[in-house]
Amino acid sequence: MPMITARKFTNWHVALFVVLVILVQQVVSWGWISDFDKSAMGTAKDIKASQDIFSVTVMLGLRGIILTICLPWMAWLSWKRRTWIPIAGFVLVLLFETGLAGALKMAVGRSFPYQYKGHILLDTNHLAFPSGHAANAVALWGYVAWYVTQGRRNMRIVAYGAAVIVWCVVGVSSWLIRTHWPTDLLAGFILGGIAVITVVNMLIAAGLSNTDVVNREATSEP
Numbered sequence: 001m002p003m004i005t006a007r008k009f010t011n012w013h014v015a016l017f018v019v020l021v022i023l024v025q026q027v028v029s030w031g032w033i034s035d036f037d038k039s040a041m042g043t044a045k046d047i048k049a050s051q052d053i054f055s056v057t058v059m060l061g062l063r064g065i066i067l068t069i070c071l072p073w074m075a076w077l078s079w080k081r082r083t084w085i086p087i088a089g090f091v092l093v094l095l096f097e098t099g100l101a102g103a104l105k106m107a108v109g110r111s112f113p114y115q116y117k118g119h120i121l122l123d124t125n126h127l128a129f130p131s132g133h134a135a136n137a138v139a140l141w142g143y144v145a146w147y148v149t150q151g152r153r154n155m156r157i158v159a160y161g162a163a164v165i166v167w168c169v170v171g172v173s174s175w176l177i178r179t180h181w182p183t184d185l186l187a188g189f190i191l192g193g194i195a196v197i198t199v200v201n202m203l204i205a206a207g208l209s210n211t212d213v214v215n216r217e218a219t220s221e222p
Helices: 006-028 034-046 051-061 063-081 085-108 134-150 151-178 182-205 211-220
Strands: none
Touching: 006 034, 006 085, 034 151, 034 182, 051 063, 051 134, 051 151, 063 085, 063 134, 085 134, 085 182, 085 211, 134 151, 134 182, 151 182
């Protein structure tokens, strides 16, 4: 994820926030998008996907699983390269994404599909919107994909492709086992994107992407 210009950065954020605002407006006003969500859940119910399979694949967006894999990895890279950027950047994305998603969850208060009894409820006791799994997948796996490909452009397509596959797997799995409405997932993807784009471009703008260190490492390898 190379640095984007200030204008493109602003345009990306405006576009993402506009879509997010539309989603929130539709959710809280029980607009047409709620009918789409109910129709999508009916389709998922008809498919009768395997809970044994998709309840496992959806865990690729589970914060605990991602932290178990990525925190030691980023910590090891920080130690190896003598820089705090891998681990600190990862934690910064985590905090930013978690804060955004948590605030919106409490503000909207939407019931989960498995709580659906003929009407989608809005109550502060419900925290379905946005999906934390979707936000985690985009923000955290996205940051890891960006960092590990610094100075290694030949790896970028593979790493970013793998990240996109994980995002799709998390979204489809959650929809099929009916743990989130489709718009919950879309909102989570948007929040995760806002978090990772902001932090990555902040690091690059501050000259903290650590590309030089990685380049020296790559050229010294036999």
